[in-house]
Amino acid sequence: MLMVGLAALIWCGGWWLNTRLANGPQADTRLVQLLVPVIFGVTLLLVWQLLVKGLQVPLVILPAPSDIAVAFAGNLSKLRDDFLQTFVKGALRGYVIGCSAAFLMAIVMDRSDFLRRGLLPVGNFVAALPIVGTAPILVMWFGFDWHSKAAVVVVMVFFPVLVNTVAGLRETSAMQRDLMQTYAASYWQSFFKLRLPAALPFVFNGLKISTTLALVGAIVAEFFGSPTVGMGFRISTSVGKLSLDMVWAEIVVAALAGSMFYGTVAMVEKSLTFWHPSQRR
Amino acid sequence: MKTIVAVLTVLTVIIGFWYAACLPMNIKGVLTEAERAGVEVVPVGAKERRDMGEMGLVLNNSFAIQATWSQDRPRLPAPHQVAVELWKTTGAMVLKGKTMSKRSLFYHAWVTLSATLLGFAIGTGLGILLAVGIVHSKVMDMSVMPWAIVSQTIPIIALAPMIIVVLYSVGVQGILPKAIISAYLSFFPVVVGMVKGLRSPDSMQLDLLRTYSASLSQGFWKLRLPASMPYLFTSLKIGIAASLVGAIVGELPTGAVAGLGARLLGGSYYGQTVQIWSALFAAAILAACLVALLGVIERIVLKRMGIGA
Numbered sequence: 050m051l052m053v054g055l056a057a058l059i060w061c062g063g064w065w066l067n068t069r070l071a072n073g074p075q076a077d078t079r080l081v082q083l084l085v086p087v088i089f090g091v092t093l094l095l096v097w098q099l100l101v102k103g104l105q106v107p108l109v110i111l112p113a114p115s116d117i118a119v120a121f122a123g124n125l126s127k128l129r130d131d132f133l134q135t136f137v138k139g140a141l142r143g144y145v146i147g148c149s150a151a152f153l154m155a156i157v158m159d160r161s162d163f164l165r166r167g168l169l170p171v172g173n174f175v176a177a178l179p180i181v182g183t184a185p186i187l188v189m190w191f192g193f194d195w196h197s198k199a200a201v202v203v204v205m206v207f208f209p210v211l212v213n214t215v216a217g218l219r220e221t222s223a224m225q226r227d228l229m230q231t232y233a234a235s236y237w238q239s240f241f242k243l244r245l246p247a248a249l250p251f252v253f254n255g256l257k258i259s260t261t262l263a264l265v266g267a268i269v270a271e272f273f274g275s276p277t278v279g280m281g282f283r284i285s286t287s288v289g290k291l292s293l294d295m296v297w298a299e300i301v302v303a304a305l306a307g308s309m310f311y312g313t314v315a316m317v318e319k320s321l322t323f324w325h326p327s328q329r330r
Numbered sequence: 331m332k333t334i335v336a337v338l339t340v341l342t343v344i345i346g347f348w349y350a351a352c353l354p355m356n357i358k359g360v361l362t363e364a365e366r367a368g369v370e371v372v373p374v375g376a377k378e379r380r381d382m383g384e385m386g387l388v389l390n391n392s393f394a395i396q397a398t399w400s401q402d403r404p405r406l407p408a409p410h411q412v413a414v415e416l417w418k419t420t421g422a423m424v425l426k427g428k429t430m431s432k433r434s435l436f437y438h439a440w441v442t443l444s445a446t447l448l449g450f451a452i453g454t455g456l457g458i459l460l461a462v463g464i465v466h467s468k469v470m471d472m473s474v475m476p477w478a479i480v481s482q483t484i485p486i487i488a489l490a491p492m493i494i495v496v497l498y499s500v501g502v503q504g505i506l507p508k509a510i511i512s513a514y515l516s517f518f519p520v521v522v523g524m525v526k527g528l529r530s531p532d533s534m535q536l537d538l539l540r541t542y543s544a545s546l547s548q549g550f551w552k553l554r555l556p557a558s559m560p561y562l563f564t565s566l567k568i569g570i571a572a573s574l575v576g577a578i579v580g581e582l583p584t585g586a587v588a589g590l591g592a593r594l595l596g597g598s599y600y601g602q603t604v605q606i607w608s609a610l611f612a613a614a615i616l617a618a619c620l621v622a623l624l625g626v627i628e629r630i631v632l633k634r635m636g637i638g639a
Contacts (some may be wrong), residue, residue: 189405
C-alpha cells in the first residue's frame with residue numbers, strides 16, 4: 050500500500066513540476082522543451098514500477114520495468130542475434146530494395162502521362178490495403194529465412210514511396226519548368242537540378258512512413274514461419290512460454306530500432322532538404 | 331474518361347502478367363502430378379527437373395500450360411481460381427441462404443469487421459479526447475506530444491500477441507482483445523491529425539472570437555472543431571485502414587478459428603493457397619469499402635459545412 054501511495058505522490062509531483070515548467074517564463078527554451086517530456090517519461094516508468102510491485106501484479110500480466118531491464122541485460126547476445134536477423138537481414142534489405150524499386154518506378158511513371166493516370170489510382174488503392182496479409186504467401190514462396198521477410202517488406206514499402214514520389218515529382222510550378230526551358234536544360238538536367246530536389250520532401254515523407262512499415266512487415270512475417278531466431282519468432286514463442294519480461298525486452302529492442310531507423314532517415318532528410326520551409330527555424 | 335481507360339489498361343496488363351507468372355510458378359508441381367498420372371514428361375523424373383529453368387520446362391511440356399491455371403493447390407493460383415473461390419464463399423452462399431455459415435467469407439469478414447469497428451470507435455474517441463486536451467493544456471502538449479510522435483515509429487503490431495495473451499489470462503476474450511489492438515493502431519493517426527486540425531484556425535480568427543468575448547467552449551465548438559473536420563477525415567481514413575490491419579494481425583497469434591486473419595493462417599497451415607488469396611482479396615475489398623464509405627461521409631459533411639468542393 051505504501052508503494053501505491055508513493056506512486057500517486059510521484060505522479061502528482063511530476064505533474065506539478067511539469068506544470069510549473071510549462072507555464073513558467075523559461076517554457077520556450079530548448080532545455081525545458083526537452084526536459085518536460087523526459088520528466089513525464091521518467092514519472093510514468095516510476096509509477097509503473099511502484100504500482101506493479103506494490104499491487105503485486107503477476108509477471109504474466111505486466112512485468113515491472115526492473116524485470117524487463119534484467120531480462121534485457123541477461124539476454125544481450127540473444128537479442129542481438131534477433132536484431133541482426135529481423136532488422137538488418139530482413140527489414141533493412143527489403144527496405145532498400147523496395148524503396149529503390151519504387152523510386153525508379155516513379156521516375157518511369159512520371160515520364161509517361163498514360164502510365165501515371167493508370168498506375169496512380171491503383172497505387173493509391175493498394176497503399177491503403179492490409180498488405181501484411183501477403184505475408185503467408187510470400188513465406189510459402191521464399192522459405193522461412195530472411196528472404197521471405199525482405200520480400201514482405203518490399204511489398205509493404207513499395208506503394209507509399211511510389212505514391213509520394215510521384216506526387217513530389219509533380220510539385221514544380223509551370224514557371225519554374227519554363228525557366229529551365231529558357232536555359233535550354235535537357236530532361237535529365239532539369240530532373241536533377243529542379244524536379245528531384247523539389248520532390249525530396251515528399252520522397253522523404255514516404256521513406257519515413259516506410260521505416261515503421263518495414264519493421265512491422267519483418268516482424269509479422271515471422272509469425273508465419275521463421276528460423277529459430279528473430280524478433281517475431283522470439284515474441285511469439287516467449288508469449289507461449291508466458292515469459293513476458295522477454296517479450297517486453299524484445300519490444301524495447303523493436304522500439305529502439307524503430308526510432309533510430311526513423312531518426313536516421315529524418316537526419317538525412319534534414320541535411321538534404323535544409324532549404325524547405327518546414328526545416329527552417 | 332482517359333483515366334478510366336488508363337486504369338483498365340493497367341489492370342489488364344497486371345492480370346496478364348499474373349496468368350503468365352502462373353506458368354513458371356506452378357509448372358514443376360503440375361509436371362510431377364502429370365508424371366504420376368502416367369503422362370509422358372520431358373525430362374523424366376522430378377530430380378532431373380529440379381535444377382532446370384522453369385521457362386525451359388514450360389517450352390518442353392506445352393501440354394501442361396492449361397494445367398498450371400487449374401491446379402488444386404497451386405503455388406500461385408490463377409485470377410479466375412481466386413474469383414471462383416471468392417464467389418463460392420460469398421455469392422453462392424447467399425443464394426443458398428447460408429450467408430452466415432462458417433464457410434462463408436461474409437461470416438469471417440463480419441467477425442473481423444466487428445472488431446475493427448469497435449476498435450476504431452474506441453481509438454478515435456480516445457484520440458479526439460487526447461487531442462482536445464493537448465490543444466487546451468500546454469503541459470499535456472509538452473509532455474505527451476513528443477511521446478505520441480515517438481510511439482509512431484515503434485512497430486506496435488509486435489505487441490499484438492502479448493496483448494491477447496495477457497487479456498486472456500485476466501479473463502477477457504472474444505472481440506475485445508482484437509478491438510484493443512485496432513484501437514491502438516487507429517489512436518495515434520487521429521491524435522496527430524486532430525491536434526493539427528484543432529490548431530488550424532489562425533490567430534486572426536482566434537482574435538476575432540476574443541473580440542466577441544467568446545468563452546473557451548464556444549471557441550471550441552464554433553471555431554476549432556469545425557476547422558478541424560478536413561484534418562479529422564484524412565486521419566480517420568488512415569485510422570480505419572490501420573484498424574483493419576490490427577484486427578487481422580490480432581487474429582494471427584491466438585489461432586483464432588473465425589475471421590479473415592484466421593482464414594489466412596489456416597490457409598498457410600494447410601497449403602490452401604486459393605483460400606489465402608481469396609481471404610486477402612476479401613480483406614482488400616473490405617478495406618476499400620471502409621475507406622470509400624468514410625470518403626462519402628466526408629464529402630457530405632464538408633458539403634453541409636460549406637467547405638467541400
